Amino acid sequence: MNLRGKEALRERLAAEYVLGTLRSRARRRFEGLMHGDAALRRTVAEWRDRIGAMAEFVPPATPPLRVWRAIETRLRLRGPAPAWRFWRGGALAWWRTLGVVSSMVAALLLVTVLQGPGAPAVDDVATLTNAQARTALLVTADRDRKLLTVRLVETEPLAADRVLQLWAVPRDGKPRSLGVLGAGRELSLPLTAQAIGADVALLAVSLEPQGGSPDPNGPSGPILYKGAWVSVM
Amino acid sequence: MAPPSIPVNTLDLNKWILGAAQKDARAFRQLYDACSPRLFGLALRIVRRPALAEEVLQESFIAIWDHAGGYQDSLSAPMTWMTTIVRNKSFDLLRRAGDEVDIDDGKFDERVLASMRDPQANPADALELSSEAKALAACMAVLEEKHRDVIGLAFFHDLSHGDVARRLALPVGTVKTWIRRGLARLHSCLTGGRTA
Numbered sequence: 001m002n003l004r005g006k007e008a009l010r011e012r013l014a015a016e017y018v019l020g021t022l023r024s025r026a027r028r029r030f031e032g033l034m035h036g037d038a039a040l041r042r043t044v045a046e047w048r049d050r051i052g053a054m055a056e057f058v059p060p061a062t063p064p065l066r067v068w069r070a071i072e073t074r075l076r077l078r079g080p081a082p083a084w085r086f087w088r089g090g091a092l093a094w095w096r097t098l099g100v101v102s103s104m105v106a107a108l109l110l111v112t113v114l115q116g117p118g119a120p121a122v123d124d125v126a127t128l129t130n131a132q133a134r135t136a137l138l139v140t141a142d143r144d145r146k147l148l149t150v151r152l153v154e155t156e157p158l159a160a161d162r163v164l165q166l167w168a169v170p171r172d173g174k175p176r177s178l179g180v181l182g183a184g185r186e187l188s189l190p191l192t193a194q195a196i197g198a199d200v201a202l203l204a205v206s207l208e209p210q211g212g213s214p215d216p217n218g219p220s221g222p223i224l225y226k227g228a229w230v231s232v233m
Numbered sequence: 234m235a236p237p238s239i240p241v242n243t244l245d246l247n248k249w250i251l252g253a254a255q256k257d258a259r260a261f262r263q264l265y266d267a268c269s270p271r272l273f274g275l276a277l278r279i280v281r282r283p284a285l286a287e288e289v290l291q292e293s294f295i296a297i298w299d300h301a302g303g304y305q306d307s308l309s310a311p312m313t314w315m316t317t318i319v320r321n322k323s324f325d326l327l328r329r330a331g332d333e334v335d336i337d338d339g340k341f342d343e344r345v346l347a348s349m350r351d352p353q354a355n356p357a358d359a360l361e362l363s364s365e366a367k368a369l370a371a372c373m374a375v376l377e378e379k380h381r382d383v384i385g386l387a388f389f390h391d392l393s394h395g396d397v398a399r400r401l402a403l404p405v406g407t408v409k410t411w412i413r414r415g416l417a418r419l420h421s422c423l424t425g426g427r428t429a
Contacts (some may be wrong), residue, residue, distance in 0.1 A: 015416040019384065023393045045308035048317060049365050050423050051416075052309070054373075054388050055316035056366035058278045060270035067273075067287050068265060071294045077258040 003033060003040065010043055018047040121145075122232055124196070126203040128225035130156075136225040139166070139203055141191055148189040148196075150181060156224065158207075165212045167219060168229070169202040175219065180212045181205070196229070203229050243363060246311035254301035261298060268312070269294075272319045279323035279389055289326055293319045312363045324391040372422035380415030383408055 003010050016022040017030050034040050072078055124141040138151045150166065158164065163182075166189070167175040178196070179189040204226040206219030213220040245267065252260020269290065276289040296318050307314050362370065373381055386397050394412065398405040 011420060012413060012416065015420065016412070019387050019412070019416070020391050021387050021394050021397075021412060042308060048307075049310045049313045050369060050419065051384070051388060052313035052316055052320075053363060053366035053369040054385065055275045055320060056271060056312060056362050057370065058271070058274045060274040061277055062270050063273040063287060063290055067269070067290050068262075070291050071265070071298075074291075074295060075258075075298055077261070 003037070010040060011047075014040065014043040014047045015051065017044060018051055124229060124231050126227045126229045128203060128205055128227040130225055137205060137227075139227075139229075141196065143191070146191045148178060148191040150187045150189060152181075152185050152187075161210055162221075163208055163210055163212065164205050164224070165208045165219065167204045167206065168196050168200045169204050169226075170197070170199040171201050172199070174217050175204065177212065178203075180208070200229050203227055243311060250297070250301050250304050250311055250314075253298055254304065264297070265294060268315060271312075272315060275316055275319050276323050279320065279391075280327060285326060285330070286323075289319060289322045292322045292326075296322065310363060310365050313365065320391075327391075368423055369419075372419050375422060376415055376418055380411050380418070383411045384415045384419075387412065 003013070013022060013030055017027065022030055034044060121142045121144060122140045123143040126139045127135050128137040128139065130136050135153050136155050138153055140149045140151075141147070142149070155164070163180050165180050166178040168178055169175045181187055204219070204223050206213065206223050207221040208219065209221075246264065249260040249264035249267070253264060272293060273286060273290050276286040276293070277283065280286050280289060293315070297315060300318075304311070304314055309317070376384075383397050383401070386392060386400065387394075390396075392400065394405050394409050397403075397412075398408040401408070
């Protein structure tokens with residue numbers, strides 16, 4: 001089959017190729033000709049736009065949400081978001097609110113914490129609140145003595161096989177563990193500059209199995225409490 | 234259930250397909266939001282069963298993501314490129330399932346035919362159509378009804394001349410002639426009568 005110079009035939013075959021009525025051997029032969037004929041490929045593309053537009057005459061129908069979910073999962077467009085990513089992608093407004101509210105609460109709590117000359121100096125402070133914004137823990141840092149003091153103000157009771165783990169959350173990068181919280185209302189943890197650098201914006205407490213998160217990249221359980229880490233002076 | 238009316242803008246579609254080619258998940262999501270109602274409608278029309286249509290839509294968007302890089306080579310308008318994928322996936326799935334779909338015993342879907350007969354029939358729908366579809370609708374409207382029907386039947390149901398003839402209880406030769414004449418008229422109408 002030679003199509004050179006046979007304009008009408010080229011158009012007709014291209015149209016029937018797109019429509020689907022060009023079948024079996026004739027279809028394969030036509031595809032063979034297209035392969036070596038750029039003009040013919042263009043003719044086919046033109047027909048595809050012309051009669052392909054018929055597809056748009058069909059009334060639209062909204063697909064169920066599960067279709068997108070399935071696509072997203074198959075293409076791994078949104079890997080399971082780690083629990084500690086809760087603050088990411090959040091609005092700047094959230095940071096501001098957190099900063100203001102926490103500073104106020106921290107100031108009030110500091111009054112009760114700083115009692116007497118023997119008390120440790122407080123350089124940084126975080127009040128960690130639960131989802132209902134109730135204060136659950138107070139964390140203070142004494143940089144000279146490299147000491148982190150954690151006071152449990154009002155925390156939920158824990159199952160026997162669960163522990164709380166404290167994290168320093170930097171503005172970028174992975175959270176760093178500050179330690180697992182043992183029993184008692186007031187605990188001391190070693191403070192290292194590496195754990196709490198200037199880039200730390202937030203402290204968070206997650207619920208973990210005994211021994212702490214098995215995930216080296218951050219918390220494995222839900223974040224129960226969080227709060228801004230603010231410098232007192 | 235009326236899906237949200239999202240005007241199809243070729244420039245946006247092009248941008249999002251390009252984004253998908255660069256593995257930009259957000260652009261891909263925008264493409265999905267803008268096009269999935271139309272593409273799902275098309276899949277439903279061809280395969281009929283909602284569960285199959287969902288599968289077609291899923292497979293189609295996987296293909297769109299995977300092949301977005303080759304979109305430019307297709308030389309097609311964005312909507313055509315995507316509807317071609319959906320149409321092919323629908324036919325593939327039906328072939329795999331070995332299914333003969335009930336297509337109303339030759340009584341082709343009334344609303345689809347109505348849009349072809351009278352592009353002004355539903356102004357809300359018309360607004361969402363691409364420029365290619367608007368032009369086609371106008372030209373379809375001036376075709377003889379029988380020509381329009383055989384072309385629509387072949388397009389939406391992957392039918393050969395023989396299949397169309399069987400559905401409509403017509404001689405194959407008649408169907409071939411109608412399709413040929415219908416396509417020639419469409420061509421002449423769409424190209425402003427440049428060719429016969």
